[in-house]
Amino acid sequence: MAKILVVTSGKGGVGKTTTSAAIGTGLAMRGYKTVIVDFDVGLRNLDLIMGCERRVVYDFVNVINGEASLNQALIKDKRIENLSILAASQTRDKDALTQEGVEKVLNELREQFDYIVCDSPAGIEKGAYLAMYFADEAIVVTNPEVSSVRDSDRMLGLLASKSRRAEKGEESVKEHLLLTRYNPERVSKGEMLSVTDVEEILAIRLLGVIPESQAVLKASNQGIPVILDDISDAGQAYSDAVDRLLGKDVAHRFLEVQKKGIIQRLFGGRE
Amino acid sequence: MSLMDFFRNRNKPATASVAKERLQIIVAHERGQRSQPDYLPQLQQDLVEVIRKYVKIDQTDVQVALENQGSCSILELNITLPDR
Ligand SMILES: Nc1ncnc2c1ncn2[C@@H]1O[C@H](COP(=O)(O)OP(=O)(O)O)[C@@H](O)[C@H]1O
Ligand SMILES: [Mg+2]
Numbered sequence: 001m002a003k004i005l006v007v008t009s010g011k012g013g014v015g016k017t018t019t020s021a022a023i024g025t026g027l028a029m030r031g032y033k034t035v036i037v038d039f040d041v042g043l044r045n046l047d048l049i050m051g052c053e054r055r056v057v058y059d060f061v062n063v064i065n066g067e068a069s070l071n072q073a074l075i076k077d078k079r080i081e082n083l084s085i086l087a088a089s090q091t092r093d094k095d096a097l098t099q100e101g102v103e104k105v106l107n108e109l110r111e112q113f114d115y116i117v118c119d120s121p122a123g124i125e126k127g128a129y130l131a132m133y134f135a136d137e138a139i140v141v142t143n144p145e146v147s148s149v150r151d152s153d154r155m156l157g158l159l160a161s162k163s164r165r166a167e168k169g170e171e172s173v174k175e176h177l178l179l180t181r182y183n184p185e186r187v188s189k190g191e192m193l194s195v196t197d198v199e200e201i202l203a204i205r206l207l208g209v210i211p212e213s214q215a216v217l218k219a220s221n222q223g224i225p226v227i228l229d230d231i232s233d234a235g236q237a238y239s240d241a242v243d244r245l246l247g248k249d250v251a252h253r254f255l256e257v258q259k260k261g262i263i264q265r266l267f268g269g270r271e
Numbered sequence: 272m273s274l275m276d277f278f279r280n281r282n283k284p285a286t287a288s289v290a291k292e293r294l295q296i297i298v299a300h301e302r303g304q305r306s307q308p309d310y311l312p313q314l315q316q317d318l319v320e321v322i323r324k325y326v327k328i329d330q331t332d333v334q335v336a337l338e339n340q341g342s343c344s345i346l347e348l349n350i351t352l353p354d355r
Contacts, residue, residue: 146290153298157305190285197291201298 002110005117006135008159010151012122014143015180018216019238020119021049021225023139026242028083029227032114035074038088039131040121041096047087050077051223061089064101070108079228084113094126102130124151124158133164137174139207139245143181144193149201152177156204176207178241183212184257195255208241210234211254233258311335318348326352 007020017040024036037060038046047053052075058068063086077083086109089096109116120131132138138159142152159173160166166173179198186192195209215232219225227242229235233254240250315335322328334349 146294149294150297150301153301157302161305187287190287193287193290193294197287201291201294 002113003115003136004106004110004134005115005137005139006120006132007117007139007141008120008128008132008155009122009141009148010124010128010155011143011148014141014148015210015216016122016141017045017049017119018220018226019139019141019178019180019210020046020117022227022235022238023242023245024115024117025050025077025080025083025225026227026239027115027117027245028077028080030242030246031082033082033112034115034117035084035086035109035113036117036119037086037109038119039097039127040088040119041094041127042088042090042092043121044088044090046085046119047075048223049220050085050225052077052085053223056087059087059089060105061091061096063105064096064098070105097127097130099130099133103134106134124154128155129158129162132159132173133162135159135163135173136165137176139176139178140202140204141178141180142198142202144179144183144187144195144198146193149193149198153202156202175204176245177202177204178207178210180210181212182209182254184255188257195252206252207244208237209252209255210237210241307337311337318350322350328353
């Protein structure tokens, strides 16, 4: 049975697209047929993060409107087998995505893939609503910062009351907390909410903590999902999160301040 | 925490704990609102208008809340009238 996974947050700029790219790639690397779908109509970005921006011919809306077949619009990743991308449309028409259209495409994707990762736009309006509506599981991306935590809680409220599973009275959407852009040093100084603080407030299961990392910008500059940078802290943290998503029990890393080694200290350790 | 941090933190309260406290309050409040039925704001508005026919009150002088207890629901109305 195919699983629909939404990566959502309410607030913008917290790391949803970075996470969708990393988690989707990680699932495909572990052998699952995976597609990452960009729901951010008008602000297509997943293609850039995945490095396939020049290969977009048809998009999600073209498929909904019957202007292209699903297989024409799916972009196969050149690095990872089993991985495809469905790009968002650049149209400015906010109503380009309809509930029936999205359902039709998702049903078609279900037949080909094990995991459908939906990269949600920011906000709690139509785009974000459609991205989460059909989800079986949700990864709620949160930064350790007041407005992000509050928006995540609102999104949890939406998942619990407005998702298809909630409306149909089925088993509720499985919620996972992914805390990103975490800075252990600032946490230890009492300047930033800690993992425990955020867990306590949102009260959902912790999928992972992704540290604030220079590797993320470096990866996005090159169009490589950061999980492929397997020596970076963020890459490893995402890899652990994928394992946990698949039910493995993996200890959390990168929660404490990293002690700089003597060499790093002498040479100003940037990398 | 180094000794320096200790002295630095002594004067300033850790802002993270302020953030946590504020979040706990607002999140609890918003969760409470969420479980209320959609018609409550309109009901409150209508009540305000009816009462205004007789007494001058503010929008916020009428509070409505629905509480569920087992199989029955209790609609709680709290109307504050102006000083006599
Ligand atoms: N763990 C991280 N460390 C450093 N920068 C990050 C991290 N996660 C995301 N970012 C940066 O934050 C910005 C927003 O990320 P993005 O994934 O586009 O967020 P969203 O899709 O939620 O709007 C990007 O510039 C990205 O490089
Ligand atoms: Mg995004």
